[in-house]
Amino acid sequence: MTGSGTRWLPLLTLGAAQFLVVLDTSVMNVSISQLVADFDTDVTTIQRVITVYTMVMAAFLLTGGKIGDAVGRRRTFAIGLVVYGVGSLMTALAPTVAVLTLGWSVIEGLGGALVLPALAALVGGNYAAGRERALAYGVVGALAGAGIAVGPLLGGWVTTYLTWRLVFAGEVVLVLLILAGLRSVHDAPLDGPRPRLDPVGAALSVLGIALVVLGVLQSTTWGWLRPRDPEVTVLGFAPTFFVVAAGLVVLALLRAWVRRREEAGQDPLIRWSLTAVPPLRSALWCxxxxxxxxxxxxFAxxxxxxxxxxxxxxxTGLRLLPISATMLVTALVVPRLAGLLAPRQAVRLGFGILVVAILWLLATVEPELDDAAFAGATALLGIGMGLLAAQLGNIAQSSVGEDxxxxxxxxxxxxxxxxSSLGTAFVGSVLIAALGGAAARGIGGDPRLTADLAGQVGVAISRGLxxxxxxxxxxxxxxAGVPPDQAAVVLEAYAEAQLQALRAGLLAAAAIALASVLVTGALPATRAREEQAGPAPV
Structure with missing residues (x-):
């Protein structure tokens, strides 16, 4: 960077792109009810649309990173933004769920897969290693969190008083502004020759990741082992396990293929030796x-x-605002405390705070909302997320060399x-399964219901609620002609089942946060300031 007055202009451009890509999911989550009404569909369908967006990005990101290495990070970043803008425009005009899925989930997802790996490299290329780079990655991480957390407020206001479509029309304008600001961003070229794309590796990575996410997503419809639809089975079992297992087999083939190309001196999709770098591996799991x-x-x-x-x-967006505020502040402050908190300590503290916040949030899930308790729990949740956002991106990038x-x-x-894909799919799966189980227990054990109606409702529940x-x-x-007194009993049980299902989903999230502490062992444990840290050997 040449001048102190302009050295943060690239971060403004790159940070805006990061904010843009993650904004969509939170806007969609808070607009679920309106999307269901506008497209005359159900929550499960919108859950699939949300999950496919992150699934497409997850499946194509390794390929996107390789394309950036091959044709240039800055150029790939610009191409990805154009693709993303086209998808945003299509989403804003979508007349059906199918067009929504194509524009948002697929085209925007592909654009994001090109933008994000290039963005990570460009941040490292525009800011020198040390405190400046740590702060830059902290800002990018904070803006990612802000996009997730501000989305409900922005999307909520626009959805309630105007239409959710305006958010995506506004994204087209933001894409144009980011492209205009790209002049301030220097490229981050490779030192050696540009590699070639590995089409076999790319195909294996896309197929493997897509199958794993698809299996988890469809578990709400298929069931995990016991089939919910007797017409959709594999050897008498639900297809979920077999689809996920097939995805894992494909990813194992990817690993073998990549290692073979690496040993032969050919350009692999990704250098598998990178996964042997302990800080990087630990950061990825986190x-x-x-x-x-x-x-x-x-989602919950x-x-x-x-x-x-x-x-x-x-x-809804107003009540989620504390997450945005505390996450942004925490992520900006933590990089400045490099001499007080080691990365490993900060990450473990972040996950610990998440567990406490989720359990507090779980205690607020009642028929009447306690606004003060809910605000406190969500504010604490933002602090935990901010601690993680401020550390993990910089750890991942500082663990490797420039190339x-x-x-x-x-x-x-x-x-x-x-x-993100597994989070929406997994928590959604736990929530729907718990809903059916709780409703079945509530209705089956209630003597106020006639045996005939209880049996009919039980059959309906077994097919999925x-x-x-x-x-x-x-x-x-x-x-359906159910007498009002009997309907009231069923609705009472269903309302209680909803609360129990939400508590189960939150408890599953808390368990994952707690278990995540186990994968933090290889994170940097020294309190030395970031400018003294160099890339780990690969």
């Missing part, structure tokens, strides 16, 4: 867990606020988006 927890919560919490409590999208930053960025954002407002469920019962 990034996956962080995003699994965060996106799982951002809006369901509670909107479906159970009946709040509109803007009211490997694109590959490390691909791994970094693959872990993040895989966690959707998470809908109690009023909508009441209308369905009335349309």
């Amino acid at each position: 990034l996956l867990a962080q995003n699994l927890v965060l996106l799982g919560l951002f 919490i809006p369901l509670y606020l909107q479906v159970v409590l009946g709040l509109d999208a803007f009211q 490997d930053r694109g590959a490390a960025g691909g791994l970094q954002y693959t872990a993040q988006n895989l966690g 959707d998470f809908v407002p109690v009023g909508q469920a009441g209308s369905a019962l009335a349309a």
Whole structure:
């Protein structure tokens, strides 16, 4: 950077792109009810649309990182933004769920897969190693969190008073502004010759990751082992296990293929030796867990606020605002405390705070919302996420040399988006399974219901329940001719089952945050300031 007045202009451009790419998911999460109404569909379908977006990004990020190495990080960043803008425009105009899925989940997902690995490399290329780079990655991490947390407020206001489509129209304008600001960003070229793309490795990575996420996502429809739909089975079992297992087999083939090309001196999709760098490997696991927890919560919490409590999208966004505020502040402050907190200590503290915050949040899941307790829990949740956001991106990038930053960025954002996909799918699966189980127990054990109606409801539950407002469920019962007194009993059990299901989803997220402490052992444990740290040998 040549001048102190302009040295942060590249970060403004790159940070805006990071904010843009992660904004969408949180906007969609808070607009679930409106999307269901606009497209005349159900929550499960919108859950799939949300998950496919992060799945596409996760599946193509390694390929996106390699494309950046091959054609140039700055050029790939610009191409990805254009693709993303086209997808945003299509989303804003989408007349059907199919077009929404194509524009948002697929085209925007592909654009994000090109933007994010290049972005990680460009941050490292524009800011010198040390405190300046640590602060830059902290800002990018904070803006990622801010995009996830501000999305509910922005999307909620626009959805409630205007239309969610305006958010995506606004993204097209933001893409144009970022492209204009790209002149301030220097490229981050490789020292050696540019590599060639490995098409076989790219195909294996896309297929393997897509199968794993698809299996977890479809578990809400197929079931895990016991099939929910007798017409969709494999050897008498639900297909979920077999699809996930197939994905893991494909990823094992990817590992063998990449190592073979690496040993033969050919350009692999990614240097497998990078996964042997302990700080990078540990940071990747932590990034996956962080995003699994965060996106799982951002799927479950809006369901509670909107479906159970009946709040509109803007009211939901207001109640999630403490996460944004505390996460942004924490992520900006922590890099300046490099001499007080070692990265490993900060990450472990972050996960510990997440566990406490989620358990506190779980205690607020009641028929009446305690606004003060909810605000306190979400503010604490933002602090925990801010601690993680301030550390993990810099650890991942500082663990490798300059030429490997694109590959490390691909791994970094693959872990993040895989966690995001699995978070929405996994927590959604736990929530729907718990909903059915709790409803079956509540209805089956209630003597006020006739045996005939209890049996009919039990059969309906076994085929899978959707998470809908109690009023909508009441209308369905009335349309089916269920007597009002019997319908009231069923609705009472269903309302209680919703609360129990939400608590189960939150408890699953807390368990993941707690278990994540086990993978932090290889993170840097010294309190030395970042400018004294150099890249780890590969």
